[in-house]
Amino acid sequence: MENYLRTPIKEIIGKYPPVGALLEEFRIGCVPCSVGTCLLADIVEIHNLSPEDEGTLMTGIAGIVFPGMVVALPEPRSRRSETTRKFSYSPPMKALVEEHRHIKRFLAVLPAVIDRFDARSEADRALVHDGLDFVRSYADRFHHAKEEDILFACFDPGLDILKAMREDHERGRAHVRAAGEALVRCDGEGIAANLHGYAGVLAEHIKKEDEILYPWMDRNFSMRQVGELFARFRAVDERFAEDRKKYESFVGRLEDAYAEPISEVR
Amino acid sequence: MMSGCPGSRTMEFPKDDVEVPAGKVPSQLRQWPIQLHLVSPAAPYFQGADVVLAADCVPFAMGDFHSRFLKGKALAIACPKLDGDQEIYVEKVRGLFEESKINTLTVAIMQVPCCRGLLGLAVEALKLSSRKVPVKAVIVSLQGEVLQEEWASA
Numbered sequence: 001m002e003n004y005l006r007t008p009i010k011e012i013i014g015k016y017p018p019v020g021a022l023l024e025e026f027r028i029g030c031v032p033c034s035v036g037t038c039l040l041a042d043i044v045e046i047h048n049l050s051p052e053d054e055g056t057l058m059t060g061i062a063g064i065v066f067p068g069m070v071v072a073l074p075e076p077r078s079r080r081s082e083t084t085r086k087f088s089y090s091p092p093m094k095a096l097v098e099e100h101r102h103i104k105r106f107l108a109v110l111p112a113v114i115d116r117f118d119a120r121s122e123a124d125r126a127l128v129h130d131g132l133d134f135v136r137s138y139a140d141r142f143h144h145a146k147e148e149d150i151l152f153a154c155f156d157p158g159l160d161i162l163k164a165m166r167e168d169h170e171r172g173r174a175h176v177r178a179a180g181e182a183l184v185r186c187d188g189e190g191i192a193a194n195l196h197g198y199a200g201v202l203a204e205h206i207k208k209e210d211e212i213l214y215p216w217m218d219r220n221f222s223m224r225q226v227g228e229l230f231a232r233f234r235a236v237d238e239r240f241a242e243d244r245k246k247y248e249s250f251v252g253r254l255e256d257a258y259a260e261p262i263s264e265v266r
Numbered sequence: 267m268m269s270g271c272p273g274s275r276t277m278e279f280p281k282d283d284v285e286v287p288a289g290k291v292p293s294q295l296r297q298w299p300i301q302l303h304l305v306s307p308a309a310p311y312f313q314g315a316d317v318v319l320a321a322d323c324v325p326f327a328m329g330d331f332h333s334r335f336l337k338g339k340a341l342a343i344a345c346p347k348l349d350g351d352q353e354i355y356v357e358k359v360r361g362l363f364e365e366s367k368i369n370t371l372t373v374a375i376m377q378v379p380c381c382r383g384l385l386g387l388a389v390e391a392l393k394l395s396s397r398k399v400p401v402k403a404v405i406v407s408l409q410g411e412v413l414q415e416e417w418a419s420a
Contacts, residue, residue: 088416088417089417090400090402090417091398091400091417091419092400094417223316223339223369223370223372223400223402224316224338224369224370226370226400227316227368227369227370227399227400228369230370230398230399230400231369234398
């Protein structure tokens with residue numbers, strides 16, 4: 001069993017697919033992950049399972065990998081107090097979650113934008129242009145830059161979970177580039193396919209960050225790191241203050257327009 | 267029968283078999299003074315520091331206060347129940363945020379209801395401050411266990 005703890009999770013799921021379903025039961029979403037190089041031991045650590053759940057999960061995995069055999073399981077990690085397992089985001093992480101909220105609002109209205117998109121309409125093309133600008137400027141230049149330049153730099157860059165997050169960012173950027181190129185060609189299908197692709201990548205990515213990555217990071221930050229992150233994020237917020245207002249109000253107007261059957265978002 | 271103020275109710279915690287670590291345990295205190303009325307936000311030890319604002323009883327209740335909360339931090343102590351002139355406290359904590367430009371504030375209080383006043387004055391100071399700083403509340407039981415850690419918002 002020790003060998004499997006040091007094995008990338010995708011290898012284990014590939015060889016033993018029921019392990020993926022078992023992980024889902026513990027709300028560990030490794031099956032749809034695009035990278036899957038995290039080691040089983042790290043996944044157990046990152047998800048902060050209770051010792052009881054950890055024991056149940058490891059017993060279940062052993063039953064799938066070594067059916068009918070008696071296998072020595074690893075010692076559960078030391079019991080953590082209820083205090084350490086209760087969770088609230090620290091102020092800098094709370095700010096990132098709040099930015100996610102605006103990005104999720106944009107993603108929620110995107111299917112309606114795509115459904116009603118007519119490549120022959122100049123207004124529709126302008127709207128997609130503005131949407132891509134929101135994604136490039138707010139989601140990527142403002143929010144993802146905070147993550148990649150400041151937050152991720154607090155940790156070992158070789159960590160598999162960070163590689164997975166950076167890969168999600170790159171996949172999102174590729175969809176946005178392709179959607180922009182399709183817009184230039186007035187290619188409605190290309191725009192729709194890439195915006196749907198972007199929404200799929202980002203929705204899953206945000207869920208992983210909000211529910212897994214940020215809580216794990218918060219558990220590992222010292223007070224000094226929390227204060228320094230907070231100050232550095234505030235400095236970025238101040239530089240981006242005007243644009244931030246503009247983009248957050250753009251999402252509001254988009255929601256208003258697509259709440260009605262036909263309306264203008266200009 | 268339970269009655270009266272939980273902050274002053276008489277209780278005993280018999281501890282016959284508690285092991286005490288062998289050897290001298292070094293203090294983590296790096297400054298003087300520490301009482302909130304006596305400290306100055308201009309003191310060098312506050313500049314850019316991670317600061318603990320502890321209710322007077324907390325370090326006595328917690329066996330590991332020095333290693334767990336004081337190590338690497340500057341300190342101020344106060345009693346929100348008995349101390350006078352607490353409006354000065356609000357201004358002083360505000361001074362820590364604005365003048366000392368402290369990095370973070372950890373407010374360590376006892377679980378008794380009156381101790382919430384110390385967190386209240388720290389949050390009030392944060393509201394008044396033009397400079398925002400992460401503030402964490404740590405609630406300690408009468409026998410020194412950390413019951414709760416939560417981030418305060420102004």
